[in-house]
Amino acid sequence: MKRLYFIGIFALLLIATIFTWSKSYYAEQEEAYVILPTESGSTFIPSEKGVFERSKFANDYEAMDAHFKGGRSLDTYYNNRAFHGAPPSIPHPVVNDFKVGDKSCLKCHENGGYVKKYNAYTPVVPHPEKVNCRQCHVVENTNGLFKPVKSGSFPKPAIGNAAFEGGPPIIPHQIQMHENCLACHAGPSAPVEIRVTHPERSNCRQCHVLNNQEMTDIGNFIRKK
């Protein structure tokens, strides 16, 4: 009887040991990670940062001719991008490789303006707070390729995509790092096809909302009940 009791206890201990060991073994297999709230891990709500950044220039933009035909078109806009949303490459020589942001690129690209040398208007950066420009934007130093690649086109957001006759067009692209609409959609450097006719109304998202189709198509509202 006493022996049975001891065997019983040892059996229980053995089971407990196996259980505890296996639990800790599997726990150990999990990858280590540190939880940090992400800044823009959103699937559908765009950040509000910088929305009104360029609205102080709204009246200057308004004074410009929205139908001014010079400057960039969407074709030339896409010319120095690998695909829609990719950081554009730098199409001009860069003077000094040792300076960042506000000391070099932002001098021209923060507010734009006409450059006689290139007979062009400087594009305005939508995210001037990020000053390590060359982290993403590189100079094209050669025309050749290392190995030939298949050339192909990439899908571009549609133009004139109002949901309703005469309605305000829906934003057809994600706006992460492009929350500041006026940077690309207003002023003489904006591609003529996407230049807004009413830059003075700086609260863009009052009328224009995301369609979120680039991430996931959300579909229509269907009651659960």
Add this chain to the structure above:
Amino acid sequence: MVQNGIDRRSFVKKMAAAAAMTAAAAMFPGIIFASEQLENLPNGGDLDWKKGPCRFCGVGCGILVGIDKGKAVAVKGDPNSAVNKGLLCVKGYHQTMCIQSKDRLTHALVKKNGTYVQTPINEALDIVANKMKQTIEAHGKDAVAMYTSGQSTIPEGYVASKLMKGAIGTNNLDCNARLCMASAVTGFLTTFGADEPMGCYEDIDYADYFITWGNNMAEMHPVLFSRMLEQKNKRGAKIIDFATRTTRSSMASDKSILFEPQTDLAVANAICYEIINNGWVNKSFVEKHCNFSKGLTNIGYGTEDKFNFNDQPAGINFEEYKKFLEDYTPEIVAKYSKVSVMDIKYLANIYGNPNNRVVSYWCMGMNQHTRGTWMNNLVYNIHLLTGKISQPGNGPFSLTGQPSACGTAREVGTFTHKLPKGVVMNPKNRELAAKIWKVPVENIPSKPTYHATEMFRAVDRGDIKFIWTQVTNPLVSLPKTSRYRPGMEKDSCFVVVSDVFPTPTSDVADVILPASWHIEKSGLYGNSERRTQHWNKMVDGPGETMDDAWMTIEVAKRMGYGELFPYSKENHVDEIYNEYRQFHEGEKHGMAPLEVLKKESGVIWPYVNGKSTQWRFNAKYDPACDNGEDFHFYGKPDGRAVIWQRPFEPAAESPDEEYAFWLNTGRVIEHWHTGSMTRRIPVLHKAMPNAYVELHPEDAIKLGINNRDMVKVTSRRGSCTLPASINERGLPTKGQVFVPFFDEDLLINDVTLDAFCPISKEPDYKKCAVKIEKV
């Protein structure tokens, strides 16, 4: 031939466009005019554009709906409307798309043995009338109730009031405007004795400073906010955002000042303290036009059933008021409001500087407040002490949430204590109503019964045995739905729901009546700036849909009140408005005649001798002022506005150890109220498919919560599990979370508290204690 046709059409269209633009530009200098809208008109058709007000918020933008072959195919801003001058918001532009929803209610549904059976509407109305009659016979008049809306049209509200108060003889009529504007009303009545703002939107064109009190206008009143931004850019006007949450409005403002929930009471008093202490009081204005008064304190929160409170105002003098304010020095208030002494002084300085023109804006932050009436009083105090009121660019302006919260709920008076003119407690007001309604004056009871929250408590208790809701969705919009949903599900109450779409409220109905949507009926709305707007029916509704006013009339007829409702089906809207207009005759509230309303894009009342009164109480603009002074607050018997002594009192429920966070609820730009319309508009649903809970990043780190993690928000009433949102649409202060309430699947009102302002009986949706857990 075909070619010619197209050329002619496009030529005519261009000519029309040019003419319209010239006309608009001449009428409104500095107009915002969307020329590209004209360019983008649909090809191959001359649309028939019909004018009306927007279906959604209380701004009351003018819209033009393009009709092609009997269908609404386009919406644009009405350039003739002085409200929006041709601009709308994303909801407005897409509004008519909701009627294409596949789950539209097209026929009456009657619950038989637990399932809904499609029933001819005449039979359904018979059932409603019989049930109402039987209930009155068996349990008395006060066993039946109607719950209507700040989205009801003026005729809809008017016939509901006439049926309940005039014909049946019960004050069991209240509306959802109790949940949003009641504190504004009691604020106006206690301070000025007359409801609704004294100024108008044109103030925006003159003000130097806009101070928004707990009001995210960029999302909730976007068209007005755009008008403010325009003035900021053009004239350098400044926007100061005073709030408990950093929002899109804060981003666009010149300064954002954050405060601890509920302490707005103290900060407002501190501003008054500073104004007096620095000698910024407009002495002659205060001496001539103001009285000082105090009311009861420690007035409770109304969380218990049958709560009752009556304030007892008592006059005080300036010295007593000054003494009272000594508890509210910026240094003392800064400690618990978390607003710095510098910021309090900064705000006081803006108001106090006699050279500044200042407009204060607020909406639900101040109204949905357990001391909402007080808070309204306190902002009026600031404007009265400095004399910045009733002048272009100077004044307090209470914004409205619903398109006709002013026009219908407040002016027609679909509250338990109200009549189209005055209140049921006043014998003279009852006599006037009885005379116009052609009913014996004894019919109208003199005692108010249930305000909204108490009405649904009475349903839960079994005191109300029949309730009819129109144009509203209380089981998403009431606070503490965790109590009121089971309450309405009980067999003790017969529930009739009139709506356009199925909602959680229609889910508990015994009879569902299919209502016409906005443009499928004619009607009138009244917006925040006292503007009455008329529209004609533009398209036919599907199936057996019927407008709410006519449903009420049909039921009244079936109950034997036919002779009190002698309106024709074709023309009832006009007939009812003409009858209603008699209530407001005179210089203080005269309403424009129909022929003017049909022509204009809205007309502001008082409409006197063919002219709108834009700034009331100011003798320069308001013909009703007759005291020979510059200003006359004629709402009060002695012509003086009241400066109220109102202290700081804590919220009904504050965070503690177990429930450590404040819960704040509200709206987002994409959705309007309970989302029953806007979620059925694909553009808006895709942009904002579900609700979420906003956290402060530091709180999120502490709780190990990432964006999109599911988070359980629990209060003493109930819980709701939603995805987390950090650094996205808004940023609540530390220790606070925010949840939008539009989502019927993520029902945050199961969590909220039904505490209300004892004076206005308006619940506080902005403050209760919750705990937050990652799940």
